[in-house]
Amino acid sequence: DAFKALTDARKAASAKVNISNSIINNEQDLNDYIRCQEQLGAAIDNILSIGNSYSELSKSQNFAGLKEQIKAANNKILASQKEYNHIALAYNTTIRKMPAVLFAGSFGFSKKAYIK
Numbered sequence: 378d379a380f381k382a383l384t385d386a387r388k389a390a391s392a393k394v395n396i397s398n399s400i401i402n403n404e405q406d407l408n409d410y411i412r413c414q415e416q417l418g419a420a421i422d423n424i425l426s427i428g429n430s431y432s433e434l435s436k437s438q439n440f441a442g443l444k445e446q447i448k449a450a451n452n453k454i455l456a457s458q459k460e461y462n463h464i465a466l467a468y469n470t471t472i473r474k475m476p477a478v479l480f481a482g483s484f485g486f487s488k489k490a491y492i493k
Contacts, residue, residue: 382419382420382423385416385420401465401489401490402487402489402490403490404490404491406490407490407491407492408490408493411492411493414454418451421447425443425444425447428440458492461492462491462492465489465490465491466491468489469488469489472486472487472488
């Protein structure tokens with residue numbers, strides 16, 4: 378059951394691996410992308426909790442290494458999301474200020490969605 382959830386989450390997330398301009402420009406698409414990533418994270422957490430319930434597996438160096446790699450990857454993701462939101466805020470503020478506001482819409486500069 379947990380492995381099926383992981384497989385389904387990986388399948389959904391892999392369909393949206395790259396963030397394109399179309400996703401960034403559409404808040405709903407960005408939220409769908411984040412939701413897929415969160416489902417994948419939840420499935421991985423579930424697998425890890427199952428692994429922790431087996432004492433021999435939880436004592437394994439390979440399992441400990443896997444947990445550390447997942448923790449490091451999650452920290453990088455959170456830092457990248459925070460950086461993206463900071464840049465998106467600066468961009469959105471810039472295109473609303475004079476004189477950029479006069480040209481932004483004409484040249485296709487539109488508000489970027491934030492990662493929640």
